[in-house]
Amino acid sequence: DRKGYLGAELTKQQDTIRATWSAPIVGVVTTAQLTGATLQGLGDMVVNLATSLVQQFSSDSATSQQAKQNLSQVGNAVAGPVGIFAIIFPAAGQAGVVHVLLLTAIIALSLAVMNILPIPALDGGRWTVMAIFRLLRKPLSKQMEENIQAAGFLCLLGLIVLVTIADIGKLVH
Structure with a gap:
């Protein structure tokens, strides 16, 4: 399952909803799901950033190296x-x-x-x-x-x- 650069990607798959009465419900549910996903992604990024910044000051070189990789991932996610x-x-x-x-x-x-x-x-x-x-x-x-x-x-x-x-x-x- 490959995702795009921002965690999303454009695909050719198309789900067409024909029942107009359900469109507002689907819209509200989709908005809630996307809002939750946005908040989760932002939270994960902040936790990763904070953890990596703390690990930067570790005396263990492996931990410090892992922190640099994590910081790079945070930069690539933005x-x-x-x-x-x-x-x-x-x-x-x-x-x-x-x-x-x-x-x-x-x-x-x-x-x-x-x-x-x-x-x-x-x-x-x-x-x-x-x-x-x-x-x-x-x-x-x-x-x-x-x-x-x-x-x-x-x-x-x-x-x-x-x-x-x-x-x-x-x-x-």
Whole structure:
């Protein structure tokens, strides 16, 4: 069972649902399954990253070497717009419009899941900061909120640059 670069691949298999009454149910169930798979993949990647970073400092050379391989796998599991386009474009003509639209929906759903993560500069980060200040019963000044969001935004921009550079590197090699 071979999967594509992002854990998914376009195939020619097509399951057509003819009963229109079941389409909303299938849509909700599929969305829930894809959301769960996205969260599971993200969780696995974070655990792998954290474990590998801790293992980097091991005095055992075999453990340290395994950590480097795991970090490389984490890097290969991430793709930005350049990497996604490079994956989708060659197969789009063969797969057909329906599959490209499905993959587009999967990407949109993944972005929605990422947006609710508690990372400053994203909606989930803003909600988290507001919740923390409410729990502490401290006022959150406009300036402090802007500083927190700006710091998060700069980190996200840095991550975008790194992922884009990695994507271009993967294309060149």
